[in-house]
Amino acid sequence: MSELMMNLDGQEVSFQRDETVLEVAKRHGTFVPTLCWDERLDPFGSCRLCVVEVEGRRMPASSCTLKAAEGMVVRTGSEKLRKMQSTLVEMVLSENPDDECPRCRDLGSCEVHDLASEFKVGRDRFLGATSNASKDDSNPFLLRDYDRCISCYRCVRICDEVEADHAITMTGRGWNKGIATAFDGLLMGSECTLCGQCIYTCPTGALADKKMVGQGAVPGEIEVTRSVCPYCGTGCSINLHSRDGKMIGVTPVLDGPVNEGALCVKGQFGFDFVNSEDRLTMPLIRKEGELTPVSWDEALDYTSARFKSIRADHGPKAFYAIASGRAPGEGAYMLQKFTRAVMNSNQVDNCSRG
Numbered sequence: 001m002s003e004l005m006m007n008l009d010g011q012e013v014s015f016q017r018d019e020t021v022l023e024v025a026k027r028h029g030t031f032v033p034t035l036c037w038d039e040r041l042d043p044f045g046s047c048r049l050c051v052v053e054v055e056g057r058r059m060p061a062s063s064c065t066l067k068a069a070e071g072m073v074v075r076t077g078s079e080k081l082r083k084m085q086s087t088l089v090e091m092v093l094s095e096n097p098d099d100e101c102p103r104c105r106d107l108g109s110c111e112v113h114d115l116a117s118e119f120k121v122g123r124d125r126f127l128g129a130t131s132n133a134s135k136d137d138s139n140p141f142l143l144r145d146y147d148r149c150i151s152c153y154r155c156v157r158i159c160d161e162v163e164a165d166h167a168i169t170m171t172g173r174g175w176n177k178g179i180a181t182a183f184d185g186l187l188m189g190s191e192c193t194l195c196g197q198c199i200y201t202c203p204t205g206a207l208a209d210k211k212m213v214g215q216g217a218v219p220g221e222i223e224v225t226r227s228v229c230p231y232c233g234t235g236c237s238i239n240l241h242s243r244d245g246k247m248i249g250v251t252p253v254l255d256g257p258v259n260e261g262a263l264c265v266k267g268q269f270g271f272d273f274v275n276s277e278d279r280l281t282m283p284l285i286r287k288e289g290e291l292t293p294v295s296w297d298e299a300l301d302y303t304s305a306r307f308k309s310i311r312a313d314h315g316p317k318a319f320y321a322i323a324s325g326r327a328p329g330e331g332a333y334m335l336q337k338f339t340r341a342v343m344n345s346n347q348v349d350n351c352s353r354g
């Protein structure tokens with residue numbers, strides 16, 4: 001079967017059946033700005049930023065909803081298109097109540113402000129009324145600042161299409177437009193599982209990780225280290241964000257082979273323990289009712305003697321080992337080996353058993 005071909009900015013390029021013009025352009029490294037688009041979601045076509053000119057059409061078309069067709073001739077970068085796009089970005093920016101964006105401050109960038117830099121526009125030209133749509137929400141994880149919302153629906157769509165949670169929806173019209181839960185209650189009282197997906201699709205500072213926002217004052221560059229969530233056996237890919245050697249939060253890896261950008265509430269928000277002052281840094285033995293710091297040699301001798309006496313007095317079935325889900329695979333393997341080969345017990349478990 002012959003390849004399907006179209007013309008993109010003067011180049012003949014191939015495309016697959018059912019691909020959109022935006023997908024073809026992205027695959028060929030062509031810059032087409034987007035805001036309501038997320039590759040994990042169905043095309044929506046609401047922000048109109050991805051407009052392209054198509055030969056034979058009077059008006060520019062949104063490339064995210066336009067299917068590529070054999071012989072189609074598309075232009076993506078004319079002066080007219082760039083003017084339309086930069087005006088759209090200016091209008092979107094003017095919805096922000098100020099220039100302070102929590103996502104830019106705490107994660108280094110957001111899509112709206114990246115586009116504002118690309119098009120070299122500010123928020124002043126269309127400054128006027130703002131929606132004042134934000135409400136107090138006492139949940140501990142998600143900052144919801146809808147004064148910065150640009151009505152792209154990405155949060156609502158990811159909650160529906162990816163999480164299948166349907167916890168939030170768009171309500172109202174015009175200045176009264178906002179994101180709400182059923183009966184307009186708090187997130188904690190809704191169907192929301194606090195997975196955080198809405199935060200990481202939002203292209204603005206309207207949604208953010210409350211804990212990470214709180215770390216904005218920590219100085220230094222943000223370092224991002226790809227890792228694997230240690231909580232259970234699923235093995236979701238995560239990015240650990242740190243500043244000056246201090247962990248400030250977690251973001252999902254969008255191309256993670258297991259989770260494809262999804263995380264549960266523990267994997268997304270459950271990393272306070274890393275910086276906790278209550279973490280054990282040395283062995284402790286209870287002496288006269290008090291937990292007392294001891295050397296590793298003393299701790300190992302004590303533990304070995306107690307294991308031996310328990311097995312001698314009560315038999316191997318008195319021994320039951322539980323490995324932490326935060327332990328590495330090698331550690332979990334060693335624990336079961338020790339339990340079976342040394343203690344002669346088969347009683348071993350781990351919450352990562354999946």
Ligand code: SF4
Nearest residue numbers: 159192193195196198
């Ligand atoms: S945190 Fe997850 S479940 Fe809750 S509203 Fe956001 S996407 Fe939906």
Ligand code: SF4
Nearest residue numbers: 149150152153155202
């Ligand atoms: S909160 Fe963010 S993701 Fe949701 S509609 Fe507003 S801008 Fe879009």
